[in-house]
Amino acid sequence: MVTELLKKYIYLVQMFIRAGERGLTLAEISDKWEDHFGTDYSRRTFNNHREAVEEVFGIRILCRRSDNTYYIKGTASDVMDENAENAWLINTFTVNNMLALSKERLSGRVSVEDIPSGRVHLTSIMEAMTAGFKICIDYQKYTSSSAERLTVHPYALKENEKRWYVVGWCRERGGMRVYALDRVVALEILEEKFEMPADFDVDDLFATSFGIYLPEDKACTVRFRASSREAKYLRDLPLHHSQKEGASEEGWVNFEIFVCPNDALVMEFCRRGGRVEVLAPASLREAVARELRQAALLYDGGFDL
Helix, strand or coil: CHHHHHHHHHHHHHHHHHHHHHCEEHHHHHHHHHHHHCCCCCHHHHHHHHHHHHHHHCCCCEEECCCCEEECCCCHHHHHHHCHHHHHHHHHHHHHHHHHHCCCCCCCCCCCCCCHHHCCCHHHHHHHHHHCEEEEEEECCCCCCCCEEEEEEEEEEEEECCEEEEEEEECCCCEEEEEEHHHEEEEEEEEEECCCCCCCCHHHHCCCCCCCCCCCCCCEEEEEEEEHHHHHHHHHCCCCCCCEEEEEECCEEEEEEEECCCHHHHHHHHHCHHHEEEEECHHHHHHHHHHHHHHHHCCCCCCCC
């Protein structure tokens, strides 16, 4: 039910983005809706959807009284740039819908990465977040043989490395925690309300973190250098939003980021092998070197062919 409503809200937003500031009359909106969904679209339903779109995505569908047309202020790119998270959500659902509709016509021609953790619990958590309800999850860690029941205030959702995570305050732990949806065995939306912190922003929470780790230590400047070729990839897809580029020297380009070093950052540098060298801090450089030495030991014996 929630997924179907989201699809309708997103279709409505996309309809107005395509129309631009010229806008659409209620008759044009109804015709397009009927062509797409095969059902009538009353003024009352449209107004209910307008309110929902503003509440969920923060996008206002305005009415121009001079000619009784409805429109979204600004160009399509302006709408998308106002809120990156909402734009990503709209684009994700839109692409998924297009792929579903074109499955037969474009079979074998479009390939997307699968995110299994988004299938079961994502829309339920979004529903709880929107309504302000607590959730109860049965959560099983990789290191545990059984699941534990936890009560969570779902403040936010965050996607990282093909996994979805719910970020929130856990009653049993007495603090902020991050839980991977693919390790949630069962989920229940409770009828208990929670109070959302007025100043909470998930991007601010993870501003100095790398990956999905909550920052535990003080952030520091991490300096590293990349080969000229690797630097091109880093420019197109920065390692962290704080990334800055420095001077180039003898086939290498210097970079720096401002983060709390953690295991995820160590593994990221290891993944890039000899194309990237950590320069500072010394503790992070040694952690990366230690992981690479341990990996090299696995291959020292060679292969028996």
